[in-house]
Amino acid sequence: MLERAKAVLDLNDQGAFTIPAEGLYPHQWLWDSCFIAIGLRHYNVERAQTELKSLLRGQWANGMLPHMIIADGDEHRRDRNIWRSHLSPLAPDNVATSGITQPPVLAEAIVRIGEKLESVERHTWYQTMFPALLAYHDWLYTERDPHGEGLVLQIHPYETGLDNTPPWINQLRMHHKPWWAGVIDTLRLEWFISLFRRDTKRVPPGERISNIEALIYYDVIRRLRRKLYNTDAILTRSLFAVEDITFNCILIRANHCLRKIAKSIKRNIPPELLDRMRKSEDVLDQLWDGYSGQYYSRNFVTHKLIKEPSIGTLMPLYAGTISKERAEQLVKLLHNKHVFGATYPVPTVPLNSPWFKSSGYWQGPTWLNTNWLIIDGLKRYGYAQEAAIIAHKSLELVEKSGCYEYFSPIDGAPAGVKNFSWTAALTIDLMKN
Numbered sequence: 001m002l003e004r005a006k007a008v009l010d011l012n013d014q015g016a017f018t019i020p021a022e023g024l025y026p027h028q029w030l031w032d033s034c035f036i037a038i039g040l041r042h043y044n045v046e047r048a049q050t051e052l053k054s055l056l057r058g059q060w061a062n063g064m065l066p067h068m069i070i071a072d073g074d075e076h077r078r079d080r081n082i083w084r085s086h087l088s089p090l091a092p093d094n095v096a097t098s099g100i101t102q103p104p105v106l107a108e109a110i111v112r113i114g115e116k117l118e119s120v121e122r123h124t125w126y127q128t129m130f131p132a133l134l135a136y137h138d139w140l141y142t143e144r145d146p147h148g149e150g151l152v153l154q155i156h157p158y159e160t161g162l163d164n165t166p167p168w169i170n171q172l173r174m175h176h177k178p179w180w181a182g183v184i185d186t187l188r189l190e191w192f193i194s195l196f197r198r199d200t201k202r203v204p205p206g207e208r209i210s211n212i213e214a215l216i217y218y219d220v221i222r223r224l225r226r227k228l229y230n231t232d233a234i235l236t237r238s239l240f241a242v243e244d245i246t247f248n249c250i251l252i253r254a255n256h257c258l259r260k261i262a263k264s265i266k267r268n269i270p271p272e273l274l275d276r277m278r279k280s281e282d283v284l285d286q287l288w289d290g291y292s293g294q295y296y297s298r299n300f301v302t303h304k305l306i307k308e309p310s311i312g313t314l315m316p317l318y319a320g321t322i323s324k325e326r327a328e329q330l331v332k333l334l335h336n337k338h339v340f341g342a343t344y345p346v347p348t349v350p351l352n353s354p355w356f357k358s359s360g361y362w363q364g365p366t367w368l369n370t371n372w373l374i375i376d377g378l379k380r381y382g383y384a385q386e387a388a389i390i391a392h393k394s395l396e397l398v399e400k401s402g403c404y405e406y407f408s409p410i411d412g413a414p415a416g417v418k419n420f421s422w423t424a425a426l427t428i429d430l431m432k433n
């Protein structure tokens with residue numbers, strides 16, 4: 001299995017970085033590269049370092065790390081044209097990127113690589129990455145937490161990496177429904193959109209987001225582009241901004257890693273940023289709904305919890321700042337056969353949710369990266385056995401079918417693209433642990 005997983009990472013190797021998968025994903029993605037580096041470090045720590053360093057070429061002058069660095073070449077002109085990062089004076093010269101970010105797993109990946117290095121090399125490694133990482137976290141708080149709440153906001157579902165997760169589709173329908181979407185619905189012109197889609201030519205349409213949602217996602221990008229990806233401008237006259245639970249939990253953990261890096265190389269984090277990072281540690285309580293016993297994402301403007309259950313409710317385990325009692329409540333959800341206790345855990349939407357579809361992209365299937373985050377959190381809260389079960393079941397999925405993008409939590413059937421890099425990399429990491 002190890003050799004098969006390494007072969008996938010070789011297949012997708014582009015020299016300085018690794019693509020998620022051939023064909024469908026020809027660019028470099030932010031959190032993909034972080035997960036990929038976490039796997040690579042076990043057998044090629046230099047390549048793992050290169051993977052993360054190459055993310056920095058996309059960094060914007062304000063510190064933002066874009067969710068995608070778009071590959072050169074004529075065949076990718078359409079993707080460059082969707083984002084047009086060159087319109088912003090903050091975007092890097094000579095590198096085309098998207099204008100939004102993705103969950104900040106970078107600090108965790110840097111530390112994981114650090115663990116594999118001798119102390120002198122580790123010091124150099126941290127020195128190399130620290131300035132860019134600090135600038136990124138600083139940007140997240142300055143630009144994405146304008147009211148100093150301790151929670152950062154996201155402006156496109158792609159920023160969460162969980163593209164069509166129910167809470168975001170809910171917000172999309174409520175706060176970003178262009179007039180023409182109604183016309184397309186009424187006249188049943190939806191099929192027409194599929195002519196322009198790349199993903200559904202490679203993967204069965206039932207395993208991706210719907211045509212109309214794909215078009216509205218594009219429309220959101222057009223709006224962000226018009227506003228030159230400036231958060232202030234984007235927030236003007238729009239309610240479509242979410243404090244996503246998964247993103248924020250990953251940030252809380254990343255803050256912990258950032259502090260660890262700073263301490264190890266004796267560098268300071270500016271006190272103002274440090275205060276904001278501390279505030280995030282207590283903030284998850286605000287996202288807890290006592291009635292349903294779950295965590296939810298929240299609309300940034302209205303401050304209403306978005307009560308659509310999803311895998312996000314479990315992510316505070318990974319954040320590591322909730323009480324033992326709360327962690328226990330989440331573990332109960334994991335055990336519950338009607339909620340997350342599937343044969344192949346952990347479904348990205350609870351089994352009893354009306355949204356649940358066993359192969360519906362982020363609306364049901366089991367993914368290795370969300371499992372990895374939950375396993376890590378469970379271990380830190382002392383749930384070794386629960387962590388081991390999810391790890392074993394994840395490996396069983398890969399052993400049976402190969403490194404697919406995602407799997408049915410009901411019968412383990414593979415779905416999405418094959419030879420998917422983070423499935424391979426995290427398989428390696430789970431095996432080595």
Ligand code: GLC
Nearest residue numbers: 020025029031032161162163
């Ligand atoms: C999809 C996924 C996202 C991932 C990207 C590349 O957009 O939803 O999480 O980063 O593909 O693999």
